[in-house]
Amino acid sequence: MAQKVSVDISRRRGGSSLDGAQSCPGCKELLSPGDLSGNSMVCPHCGHHFRMTARQRIELLADPGSWSEIAGNLRSADPLEFFDLRPYPDRLEEAEYETGLSEAMLTGRARMNKMDVILAVMDFGFMGGSMGSVVGERFWRAAEEAMDTRFPLVVVCASGGARMQEGILSLLQMAKTTCAVELMAEVPIPFVTVLTHPTTGGVMASFATLADVIVAEPGALMCFSGPRVIEQTIKEKLPEDFGLAESNMDHGQVDLIVPRTELKDRLVQILGLLEGGVACALQPLWEEETRPAGRGGAFAQAFDRIKALANAPWRSSQR
Amino acid sequence: MAQKVSVDISRRRGGSSLDGAQSCPGCKELLSPGDLSGNSMVCPHCGHHFRMTARQRIELLADPGSWSEIAGNLRSADPLEFFDLRPYPDRLEEAEYETGLSEAMLTGRARMNKMDVILAVMDFGFMGGSMGSVVGERFWRAAEEAMDTRFPLVVVCASGGARMQEGILSLLQMAKTTCAVELMAEVPIPFVTVLTHPTTGGVMASFATLADVIVAEPGALMCFSGPRVIEQTIKEKLPEDFGLAESNMDHGQVDLIVPRTELKDRLVQILGLLEGGVACALQPLWEEETRPAGRGGAFAQAFDRIKALANAPWRSSQR
Amino acid sequence: MTELKRLPTLPGVHLKDEITKISQRLKELGRGRHLDKAVWDKVELARHPKRPYTLDYIENMFAGFIELHGDRCYGDDSAIVGGLAAYQGRTLMVIGHQKGRDLASRTERNFGMPRPEGYRKAQRLMELADKFGIPVLTLIDTPGAFPGIAAEERGQGGAIANSLLCMARLNVPTVAVIIGEGGSGGALALALTDRVLMLENSVYSVITPEACAAILWKDSGEAHLAAQTLGMTSADLARLEIIDEVLPEPRGGAHRDHAAAARILKDALEEALRELETMNPRLRKKERFEKFRRMGVWKENGLTLF
Amino acid sequence: MTELKRLPTLPGVHLKDEITKISQRLKELGRGRHLDKAVWDKVELARHPKRPYTLDYIENMFAGFIELHGDRCYGDDSAIVGGLAAYQGRTLMVIGHQKGRDLASRTERNFGMPRPEGYRKAQRLMELADKFGIPVLTLIDTPGAFPGIAAEERGQGGAIANSLLCMARLNVPTVAVIIGEGGSGGALALALTDRVLMLENSVYSVITPEACAAILWKDSGEAHLAAQTLGMTSADLARLEIIDEVLPEPRGGAHRDHAAAARILKDALEEALRELETMNPRLRKKERFEKFRRMGVWKENGLTLF
């Protein structure tokens, strides 16, 4: 599905000219790469949000020098020995070359305004941000790291859908990442997602929409089925605002829309507020019999981890 | 609100002539009282469901001789010393005289096809089935009896809304009955409601819609705000099928519509199926640490009761 | 006569005959009854267009607030607002009805009358609070849930009921404050809490006085009489133990000084939370159930019980 | 060549060069590749209009069934059916996609493509089952979740995600059977279970072969090739350990003998439940998490992991 949306995107998002300058799809002004990169890839004239790479996103959100990667040594395999017009390994190699990334999601520890977090960022440039086995496993490792450290998890989403070249294994990453979310919920670990342009397909139908707080970037497209699939099915032209962040807000699907320039501060505030509750809850509520088991049930490992960590020494230094 | 809906109802439901015969609002046939009472108050020609009194309802649902009333000695007080055109106690007296009932809801133990149940039935004839303190307290006692005996609870609803003559106390019965439902959920006690014509107002916004399974009678009106209030607010005529059982079914608000002639058997099946799960769950799942706490949290009393009753001798004879 | 009617109700056997006699006389007096002007004044104060609304209190009470939107199902109802508030170095989940002040914002807020989406958003936020051990504060100010076709189709009754059920189930401390109009089920849906406080000039009732008058006296002009008869002022409700505490308002009413009103509310909240948070959570929840279980007055074996 | 491609994948280091070489040759072969007709036969069998659907299995497997409707929020989606079934003297919650057979019922069932209401109904019923300790059986048969504007507006993605989350959370034993088309997220939404069984001639894939072909080969006529490449047959999925067991069908396919197909499914269900119910519930849930955690194949420090 990745490519499908990708086509749509380029159509919707305005084109780029040879010297790297591009016309802004919001206000038609011609922007040089410098105009954008100096302003978090936001159009200085109209506020249109351009796509960011994973590296740019980390630079935007993580305090300088605080990023340290987790599970960076994972690489996609080719279990189906998949080929279409080209073999999957070739496509991977090309994506690595073009983006300088090892996969469509990077995961790591970081600090945001001095707050420790686990941070995962997706990159649409890496095979359309499609979710294959590595994205799923990195998400799991990030969740695990969050549970081990009791740091909150922030995931910046961007995805065109499934990694078709991994077939059914790609689909099952939805189930896998959902299991990780459920484990975090039982601790509980604050979990916030940022839906950026575009977030679609399996990512949208798994962890992206399962966060405690769902933040969206202005103008970003977010939907399960891609616009073209829908147009083909219903044989109608989609409305201009179909699936955009603002439309999703009206329909109750996201918690808030935050302009990129405010994103970091706002995320830190949200996490701080969610953690404030956890911190207070730890004292009176966390005896076994009275825990606020809002979600019911208990997964043994998550439980034991809580008990072990409730009075861990790092906690006091943290708050 | 009781009277308001009542007016609507009579308008919608066809009139009665002097000798007790009435024309069926479904097919316009003239029906004698005998035609109806011999057929569970269902028109033999078109299947239109006429309103039933609480007594008729008990006769319909309880095995002969199995009904024994609970909390029958409760009577409405007049805490606000309320009067409008007439004092509240006069209205109560009149309602008692006209219906032969002590209040708008009767509660008791009964057997349905030999299955022990706690049964509550409302009567629209008693001040429009309005929910005052006695209805609330009787509901609570019925729920308590269900928890003590571990019999399921069946409530047949019919209500025009709040008992205005009890002012705010009437409103608070919504909160009170909801607390009772939550306690039952933590046991858990199977809880099924039957929404009959009409179920509106506070009853609709509390226990009626909180059941594990919601059964509706064909053609019954069910809504929170009464049709007249809505018409006055939106200044439009309501569609013919507004708030009817069938419309609520289409909108996902009820589980199933059951014709009155099948009601008893169907209720017993539903309860049996819900209990089947409970019975099986008792063995492997009910150790403290592994209980299926789908709803989370635990109310001490409900809990202790469970533990005491899990192996009570009557259980084996029951199944 | 009115005096007699407004006496606090005492426990014990009512002498039915006597009441009937009195009521009879009152009936004869008909429209000539003495109206206590103070009651209707309170109704008007409760609805005063300059009275502080939920967002006014939030702005004045908290160092920070992040509003969260949507029921994640159908829509975002702006007649109910909710979000995370920074409160004394910790977190509160604040949820309240929101009215608008000018014509545009009144329409946008649907005059503070929520649709099912509003109650579902409230429930979602309360469950989020419960998950993270965050206490819940609700601010009540609505003429009632919106009576509309689409609202009914999307399950207005069930949405209110499930909001109530959620509040019964919460493990965190919960406080409700009736800050303006507490109108019927649409208000109660957010008020099943450990503590229910009420600003002095607020009202809380099972039905609006206008609607009540239209039904009982077939004349909505009798709203003043209905208000008095329903007993919807903070004093009435304190007497019936429906609310736990009446909060005095700044001189002349909360609309005269939003900041002062917010301070009063904040102090009361602090006291309530201090008490609730030191309680054993299980006991706290148990007491919540017992409190609402006691609501109601009835006669049992000839005795009137409260 | 195809033989080589369809060899079971073995753990260990892949020799990248070799694969590239092979792939290169395959690419050169282009449209001349040998198609395994058996694969497309299975796709057609999985979609056979006379193949038994969820309600056919329910009718043949259980002594009684009470269908429960509605998401209690917006609507009742007839592309997903669910309810309580009487099973060996006890209760099961059965939930499945439902297609229609003639034109009218196909339209009514929306060709088995659920909208968010369907997944919310499924979630509601699973939570009901969990409350009463009733095991859950899901039957999977859909081309996929419905791609429509309104379905998106009501949160198709979130509805699927929350159905998955609910299935992860359930404390009761859960079994899924892929009985026909297991199409993408719309199918997976009901298949996060302790045991995933699959009828021999069913398919399960991340995308329909037609859509896959349209994207990868820019030609939906290449669906046969896509089906083969995606590896969507029961044998493929068993090899990848995505499913736990392949259930053989009656000779010629399940559509030839609905009753026999139901018997096969019932026997398999009984065996699965016998095993699951004797497990410690906590361990059972833990194993569910561990199973889905293992899904995926990747290289770590040069080793390919399964």
Ligand SMILES: [Zn+2]
């Ligand atoms: Zn611009």
Ligand SMILES: [Zn+2]
């Ligand atoms: Zn008739």
